[in-house]
Amino acid sequence: MIIKRPSIFIYTHEADPTVVKDVCAGIEEEGIFYDVTEMPDTCMEKLAYKAARDSMLGSGVGIYGTAVCLKMRGLEKGRNIESYLEPTRAQCRCVGSNSARAIKKLPFKEEYRI
């Protein structure tokens, strides 16, 4: 039996380290595990789609450069929960926090107070 830790997947490609850090902080605050993996795709949506597909929790974040996108498994192409091309720090936290809230079945945050 293979036991894997249930975690949110973050697929990145040449990602901005501050964006990654704040997204991770958002997830950590909600108390859920995450895994960051570098992938060859150069599209935030594709990264997010694959991350959501591969995560056993069904929630994934894609980060390409500064662009960040949140998806859940089963969402149609072109429909994201949330995405930003150049997010602020609060927006990064929000994406992280919402990726975790999606699993906890809590309403999404619309603004994040840092």
Place this chain on the structure above:
Amino acid sequence: MSYIAGVDIGNSTTEVCVGEVTGKGNVTFLSSASCPTTGTKGTIENVYSVKNALRMAMSRIGRDTSDIDLVRLNEAAPVIGDTAMETLTETVITDSSMIGHNPSTPAGAGQAVGETLLIENISRAVQGTPYILAASSDHSYEEVAAVVNQHAELDIVGIILQADEAVLVENRIHREIPIIDEVRRIDRLPDSVPAAIEVALPGQTIRMLSNPYGIATLLGLNAEETRTITPIAKSLIGNRSAVVLKTPGGNVHENVLPAGEIYFYGDRNVTISLDEGADKIMAAAESAGDIRDISGQPDTNVGNMLSRIRTGMSEVDKSSEADIRITDILAVNTLAPVLISGALAGETCLEKAVGIAAMVKTQKLPMQEIASRLTTELGTEVKVAGVEAVMASLGALTTPGTQLPLAILDMGGGSTDAAIINREGQVKMTHQAGAGELVSMLIQTELGLGERRIAEEIKKYPLAKVESLFHMRMENGQMTFVDESIDPRFFGRVVLLTEHGLVRIEEDIPMEKIVQVRREAKRKVFVTNAFRALRKVAPDHNLKNISTVVLVGGSAEDFEIPEMLMESFTDYRIVCGRGNIRGCEGPRNAVATGLVLSYLGEMP
């Protein structure tokens, strides 16, 4: 052959019914429509809604309003309902002595007592004193964690944060202490005062700070001080975390507001204070017997409210101002969440309140004026015909399975009316204050909603919780799956299932709580009023003498009120149910239908 239209102007809805009458006296109902009433019932502004409703009804049969031969207007009961809410108690916290707080992600668990210490002043701290560290959002979680770890020699027993970073800080520090975050007004937190902080274990709620003696234990209070912090403890019940500060000049009061007295003038004159609560007020109203008028103590909340209703009515009936009287009130106990003045994170406290619906009566509404205005604007004959209750009974009789004697309960927006029509066709009727609008007001205040519109919708539609992007759970536990993903804005929220799709409830209130408040509000108003009204019209004032009750009016359309009434009437062996006017209209349109039917009796 001619087209006859019946028009019923109600407190909140105007309804019309169009029928075709042949020379032989046969009537065929063709169409009906309803739209919101414009202006106060019985004023000239009603003309717009009447015209609008007639246009809607006629366009459904492909005709124009000019084809109508006769419009029959109801002799509307000269009663208007109005509602108001008064809070009886008020909690005031001076000098911000508490933070009752419920962030979604506090960290750590347990209680701690210490002196507050702003992170900027950490260099001033001395060993041996327990501290509760407070950091504004200018300090990142890494900074806060670093400071705490650096000063391992200091006795830091708890942390208060402005940012939502409690877990982040906890994961980076080397000690296990309770941490509370998302305290918005941290700038108002005083330095160097004793404070107690508590975070509950997962799945539990706080125990110490929601208990007056717990606070007394933690902060070392005497008996007198313990009495004053009781409201704080009360408002913290159910929280996952809380902070209580002891400021030197700080104080908390539970003020009892002078709400004023209500005077009943009836068979006996009775005076009752609003503070006594709804039950006592209703008992006083009953003991006053036949009420001629009701007024309130001048310059008090209730006095102003009652005189406001009176002036509102005097605008409708300008002719005989002296003869406008408040003839009934319905008082309902409720709890209203009120923002605590002096709180640090926008906390609310449940305050006792009384909701009141009052009913104003005048001699006669100026229906004739409306009729003549309609005649000129439509170019058809308009006639004021028939008393509302009689017409409603006539209309209700078109419900399959009914016969005389029959009682109707007309539950509208502003008032609950009851009428009994016996085998001889004699009608006895009554009007009671309090109906749909009072229910909306109760829902709005008890849930602390910002808008009346949302309360109206909560009253009308069932709830569901969106549990994933592809399914939701209804309030009765049933699950519904959808093909296309639900908009993420609805995810995790409580929504209303309206005919126009989902409507999100902005406030973070559990679905069960909303359901409970909604049902309770409906029960308090409609069940109370149904008994009050029917007892007044029943032969010998005994409900057992009534055999059938037909529910009509807008509120009878509700998805749960008729069931509630049916349940409460089972003890009296009364056949009670939602009317179905003409076998197709449901409980609406009874008066309008009655107006068309009554034309047959008047035919030349």
